[in-house]
Amino acid sequence: MAHVGTRPTPVGRPVLTALAPVALAVLVLSVAVATTVGPSDLGARDALAVMLERLGGPDSGLSDLREGIIWELRLPRAVLAAVCGAGLALCGVVLQSLLRNPLADPFVLGVSSGASTGAVLVVLTGVGAGAIGLAGGAFVGAVVAFGLVLLLGFVTGGTTDRVILAGVAATQLFSALTSFIVFTAADAEQTRGVLFWLLGSLSTASWNDVVVCGSVVLLGTAVCWAAAGTLDAFTFGQDAAATLGVSVVKVRLLLLVVTALMTAVIVSTSGAIGFVGLVLPHAARAIVGVRHRLLVPTATVLGAIFLVWVEMGSRVVIAPQELPVGVATALVGVPAFVLIMLRQRRRSA
Numbered sequence: 001m002a003h004v005g006t007r008p009t010p011v012g013r014p015v016l017t018a019l020a021p022v023a024l025a026v027l028v029l030s031v032a033v034a035t036t037v038g039p040s041d042l043g044a045r046d047a048l049a050v051m052l053e054r055l056g057g058p059d060s061g062l063s064d065l066r067e068g069i070i071w072e073l074r075l076p077r078a079v080l081a082a083v084c085g086a087g088l089a090l091c092g093v094v095l096q097s098l099l100r101n102p103l104a105d106p107f108v109l110g111v112s113s114g115a116s117t118g119a120v121l122v123v124l125t126g127v128g129a130g131a132i133g134l135a136g137g138a139f140v141g142a143v144v145a146f147g148l149v150l151l152l153g154f155v156t157g158g159t160t161d162r163v164i165l166a167g168v169a170a171t172q173l174f175s176a177l178t179s180f181i182v183f184t185a186a187d188a189e190q191t192r193g194v195l196f197w198l199l200g201s202l203s204t205a206s207w208n209d210v211v212v213c214g215s216v217v218l219l220g221t222a223v224c225w226a227a228a229g230t231l232d233a234f235t236f237g238q239d240a241a242a243t244l245g246v247s248v249v250k251v252r253l254l255l256l257v258v259t260a261l262m263t264a265v266i267v268s269t270s271g272a273i274g275f276v277g278l279v280l281p282h283a284a285r286a287i288v289g290v291r292h293r294l295l296v297p298t299a300t301v302l303g304a305i306f307l308v309w310v311e312m313g314s315r316v317v318i319a320p321q322e323l324p325v326g327v328a329t330a331l332v333g334v335p336a337f338v339l340i341m342l343r344q345r346r347r348s349a
Contacts, residue, residue, distance in 0.1 A: 023301045027082060030305050034078035034312040035070050039320075042070060051075070077205040080213060081311040081325075082304035084202070084266045085276055087217035089303025091259040092277030093284065093295055094224050097231045098255055099160045105277040106263040109163075109256070110170030112274075114145020115267040116198050117174045117181070123194050124185040134197070135209075135268040142264030145170050150256070158249070160238070163256075200273040200326025202311055209269045220262040221300055227255060228292035235290060273326045275333025276303055282340045 035047035049060035050070045060067060091106035099108070106112070118141020119134050152166035178198070185191050224231070230251050233241040238248050266273075284299035307329070314328040 020297075023305075027301060027305050027308070030308045031075070031078040031082060034081070034308050035074040037312050037315050038069070038074060040066065040069050042066060042074075046070060047075065076207050076210050077202050077311070078308055080202055080205040080210050080269065081307045083210060083213045083217050084270045084273065085280075085303040085305070085307025086300040087213065087220065087262045087266050087303075088273065088276040088307075089280035089284070089299040090217070090221055090224060090296060091263055092281040093292070093299045094231065094255055094259050095277075096281055097235050097292065098252060099164055100234070100237065101160075101164060102282070103278065104164070105274070106259060106266075107171070107272070107274065107277070109167045109260055109263070110145040110149050110174060111142045111260050111263040112267050112272045113171045113174035113178065114148075115139065115142035115264060116272060117141045117178045118144070119197065119268070120178050120181045120194055124181055124190055138268035139264050141174070142260070142267060145174055146257075146260040146264070148173075150253075160252075196324055197271045198326075199324030200271040200329070201322075201324055202270050203322065205269070213265055213269055216262055216265045220258050221296065223258050224255070225293070225296045227251065228296055231255075231292040232290070271324075271326060273307070273329055275329045275337070276307055279333045279337045279340065280306060282337070286340060286343065 029044070032044045032047040032051070036042055036044050046060070046062060046066070047070050050062065050067055052058070053060045053067075054071065062070075088106050092104070095104040095106065095108060096102055098104075101108075115138040119138040121141070122137030123134055149163065149166045149170045152169065153163040156162045156166065182191055182194065230241070230246050233244045233246050234252075241251075242248050280303045281295075281299050284295055284302055287302075288294040288298045307325075310328050310332055311325050314323040314325050317323050317328070
């Protein structure tokens with residue numbers, strides 16, 4: 001498989017340490033701005049006032065209705081977009097290094113397709129609807145798909161290219177199952193709602209979703225950051241990693257499980273949002289290079305900021321209707337990916 005890259009770090013650690021508070025401030029400001037988008041006349045100052053009040057600060061001075069719009073509707077949606085963007089970008093970083101494939105993304109393991117099948121099965125056929133609901137069905141489907149990929153990869157040799165091929169096969173299988181279920185469904189309104197979710201939607205975001213996704217992404221980030229040195233070793237191949245004392249099979253399985261879990265939880269709440277995990281890792285490498293101790297936090301913050309703004313734009317571009325977030329990320333991600341590839345080509349020339 002193609003190498004992800006080994007060029008020196010373009011930006012030094014002291015500079016990045018100084019820029020870290022700025023990046024976090026931009027993220028907080030982005031979330032605040034996202035809460036201003038909608039039919040009600042609310043500004044970023046109102047959003048910040050509500051956030052400070054909920055954190056124990058002074059009263060926001062807003063009515064209960066206006067405060068509820070910010071706290072119960074818009075703010076969970078913006079925060080969930082940040083969490084999902086951070087998680088997807090992090091998964092992309094890990095998979096591209098672990099599988100030594102610059103085109104790997106969080107959905108290469110078939111997790112997204114499995115989640116889609118599980119969600120569609122629950123909503124359109126009613127299987128398990130009373131017990132687990134759409135998000136639960138999506139998570140179960142994602143776990144089943146990932147289990148199938150691991151089984152196929154192990155049976156066929158267990159190498160990274162076999163895992164990728166198993167992921168491609170699982171993706172096609174579960175995509176076909178999803179299409180079959182949707183095609184045979186009788187309720188057109190339900191079908192339309194499910195199709196909108198499949199393309200990516202954060203319209204039903206709640207604080208419960210934020211807590212669940214945030215906890216999983218935070219835990220996954222801690223694990224991946226702790227394994228930064230190991231990921232550096234994987235960049236040079238499995239043999240080089242083994243020579244450096246890395247338990248290749250155990251570490252690869254652990255990181256694959258962690259990324260699959262993060263992707264499953266994210267997809268179960270937001271639907272399939274593509275290109276974040278493919279494009280943002282390359283953008284982060286263009287800034288900090290390939291050292292994962294810097295790459296992991298950089299990619300997570302960039303992913304969070306990116307998805308907050310794209311989700312916000314998806315509510316504006318065809319207002320009063322909403323553009324599915326997955327469509328918006330593709331429209332933005334494809335040109336961005338082309339620019340990144342052209343830039344890398346010029347640097348390597």
